[in-house]
Amino acid sequence: MNDGEEGTGRTARPKRVDARRNEENLLDAAAAVFVASGVEAPVRDIAARAGVGMGTIYRHFPTRADLIVAVYRHQVEALAEAGPALLSKSASPYAALGQWIDLFVDFLVTKHGLAAVLQSDNAGFETLHAYFLDRLLPVCTELLDAAADAGEIRSGMESYAFLRGVGNLCIGSDHDSRYDARRLVGLLVAGLARPH
Amino acid sequence: MNDGEEGTGRTARPKRVDARRNEENLLDAAAAVFVASGVEAPVRDIAARAGVGMGTIYRHFPTRADLIVAVYRHQVEALAEAGPALLSKSASPYAALGQWIDLFVDFLVTKHGLAAVLQSDNAGFETLHAYFLDRLLPVCTELLDAAADAGEIRSGMESYAFLRGVGNLCIGSDHDSRYDARRLVGLLVAGLARPH
DNA sequence: TAAGCAAACGGAACGACGCTCCGGAAAATA
DNA sequence: TATTTTCCGGAGCGTCGTTCCGTTTGCTTA
Numbered sequence: 441m442n443d444g445e446e447g448t449g450r451t452a453r454p455k456r457v458d459a460r461r462n463e464e465n466l467l468d469a470a471a472a473v474f475v476a477s478g479v480e481a482p483v484r485d486i487a488a489r490a491g492v493g494m495g496t497i498y499r500h501f502p503t504r505a506d507l508i509v510a511v512y513r514h515q516v517e518a519l520a521e522a523g524p525a526l527l528s529k530s531a532s533p534y535a536a537l538g539q540w541i542d543l544f545v546d547f548l549v550t551k552h553g554l555a556a557v558l559q560s561d562n563a564g565f566e567t568l569h570a571y572f573l574d575r576l577l578p579v580c581t582e583l584l585d586a587a588a589d590a591g592e593i594r595s596g597m598e599s600y601a602f603l604r605g606v607g608n609l610c611i612g613s614d615h616d617s618r619y620d621a622r623r624l625v626g627l628l629v630a631g632l633a634r635p636h
Numbered sequence: 637m638n639d640g641e642e643g644t645g646r647t648a649r650p651k652r653v654d655a656r657r658n659e660e661n662l663l664d665a666a667a668a669v670f671v672a673s674g675v676e677a678p679v680r681d682i683a684a685r686a687g688v689g690m691g692t693i694y695r696h697f698p699t700r701a702d703l704i705v706a707v708y709r710h711q712v713e714a715l716a717e718a719g720p721a722l723l724s725k726s727a728s729p730y731a732a733l734g735q736w737i738d739l740f741v742d743f744l745v746t747k748h749g750l751a752a753v754l755q756s757d758n759a760g761f762e763t764l765h766a767y768f769l770d771r772l773l774p775v776c777t778e779l780l781d782a783a784a785d786a787g788e789i790r791s792g793m794e795s796y797a798f799l800r801g802v803g804n805l806c807i808g809s810d811h812d813s814r815y816d817a818r819r820l821v822g823l824l825v826a827g828l829a830r831p832h
Numbered sequence: 833t834a835a836g837c838a839a840a841c842g843g844a845a846c847g848a849c850g851c852t853c854c855g856g857a858a859a860a861t862a
Numbered sequence: 863t864a865t866t867t868t869c870c871g872g873a874g875c876g877t878c879g880t881t882c883c884g885t886t887t888g889c890t891t892a
Binding site for chain 1: 749752755756757794796797798800801804805807808811812814815816817819820822823824825826827828831
Binding site: 453455456458459462487492493494495496499 | 867868869870871872873
């Protein structure tokens, strides 16, 4: 997992400098292209932008999903860490849940096409799907459980389905000013609240 | 609009019998393939199943979207007509809304990949998007307005966004037993109810 | 019935795309 | 500098949506 800056291991031989440079260029280029043309931009565009060939991109990132994961890894990690933090700072678990969902929606809505790709059943995006689930599902489960234990929401809500539902609601929220994902997610979270 | 069975018009020359037969075979084949492989099945598969060439399919249905619309036209019309009927029969507008949404969700959930394609921003599916909006948005608006007038739901909900939200929640509800679109849509509708 | 013509057909072909493969270049090493 | 190891570039393959055009087929008219 740690393919970080320093090759500290004795047995691990450091990567060649051109390889490291290309990987960085690729990440920058991908981020730029994703912003400009969305996450589903052709791989060739990213390679061209980074000034490398097709082979290079696929050697560093075996599949598109890996590249996407690498580009957004920092933000997803931050999101995962924000969950417990909100839970301890907020007035109630339900409030923390709402705030965390807001962060999640803000993240998805600002990434062209990411929400759409997250639920795509195209083989090759399983890695992406798995990564998001791996990092965010436990956090979401914790928030939901806390709110349920506090009696603030209906019990029995599967966190997996809930997370996917929120993600789905974010699809297409770019390029359509008439569609406000935040509003709908707000409705969903409101619907989750225990009726009284 | 009326390209129906009988060419009754004096000036309209009837279509050739092979053309009419092929169009019917195409519709049947498409329906079968959609059930078996989903709405995004390759056009070649449909042509092969119908026993016609690629040219034929594209002459009858200029784009994939037109074919999909043709296949599901009857069900969409029935859905559109069910709106007013429910409104007049149900105990309350809100109940009618809920029942109509259930019909909509049932329709989407049983059509592999249709919900996904409905929101696709791929050029070429605009026709499909437009048709669904054209037929269903007025119905949804009527139901929402009635429920709002009755004071049963929060006011100010854009019917367009609401309809899209429901459609989005249906994405991927096939091929994933852990994701229950009906449940989530229920939550969304519950969230719409006026808090009391 | 036979000729002529518009309508319709079939499938090769094109461009776009994701991804693979391998000959060669470049960096590390001796 | 010579050798080895790593990495690179981009041509090429398979798939898909869609177009194009030579050929066939059903209708019409003499």
